[in-house]
Amino acid sequence: GAGVSQSPSNKVTEKGKDVELRCDPISGHTALYWYRQSLGQGLEFLIYFQGNSAPDKSGLPSDRFSAERTGGSVSTLTIQRTQQEDSAVYLCASSLRLFTGELFFGEGSRLTVL
Amino acid sequence: GQQVMQIPQYQHVQEGEDFTTYCNSSTTLSNIQWYKQRPGGHPVFLIQLVKSGEVKKQKRLTFQFGEAKKNSSLHITATQTTDVGTYFCAVNQGGKLIFGQGTELSVKP
Numbered sequence: 001g002a003g004v005s006q007s008p009s010n011k012v013t014e015k016g017k018d019v020e021l022r023c024d025p026i027s028g029h030t031a032l033y034w035y036r037q038s039l040g041q042g043l044e045f046l047i048y049f050q051g052n053s054a055p056d057k058s059g060l061p062s063d064r065f066s067a068e069r070t071g072g073s074v075s076t077l078t079i080q081r082t083q084q085e086d087s088a089v090y091l092c093a094s095s096l097r098l099f100t101g102e103l104f105f106g107e108g109s110r111l112t113v114l
Numbered sequence: 115g116q117q118v119m120q121i122p123q124y125q126h127v128q129e130g131e132d133f134t135t136y137c138n139s140s141t142t143l144s145n146i147q148w149y150k151q152r153p154g155g156h157p158v159f160l161i162q163l164v165k166s167g168e169v170k171k172q173k174r175l176t177f178q179f180g181e182a183k184k185n186s187s188l189h190i191t192a193t194q195t196t197d198v199g200t201y202f203c204a205v206n207q208g209g210k211l212i213f214g215q216g217t218e219l220s221v222k223p
Binding site: 033035042043048059091093099101102103105107 | 147149155156157158159162202204206210211212213214215216
């Protein structure tokens, strides 16, 4: 696609429910990154993928968070048993190669946990 | 863990004044990137610096990478209202691309 696409753009859920956030990177980009941005805060690194592999999952805030990438393209970030502190904007970015050059960000998925 | 410190957190300027934000690392960096995030928007890449002492300019924006490759700055000359937003540096640390906390710039017309 022309840019990084994320869905949903907004998600309101009840505490305890599971949510899935989707990221469709720019075609041909091998690297994909997930960040979390709380209101008025910086970008918290969650996880990156090189191809389908995620070598380092230590940035994920808890074991309720998981992410996968299939076919070297679309990635899904899943949050199980959501908590109010999970409320944030989840940003996905892709780049042509890992840690090299420009990161292209999507518009983000705003998650609100009631 | 290793961090990149960005200062100041906020900067309020009158239109036409200059603005500078700084990023500092305790260790030598391989490179540093700068991004701008408009209010309500997503981060947009501005530039990447790689070489020691490198200086790059984009119109009114001047980017510097320190000689020791441990610090960097972004300077805006004669700010305009279109410069409003948060400016982030980003560095590769331990296999993670880490962003500074950002400097939020507001410009009073």
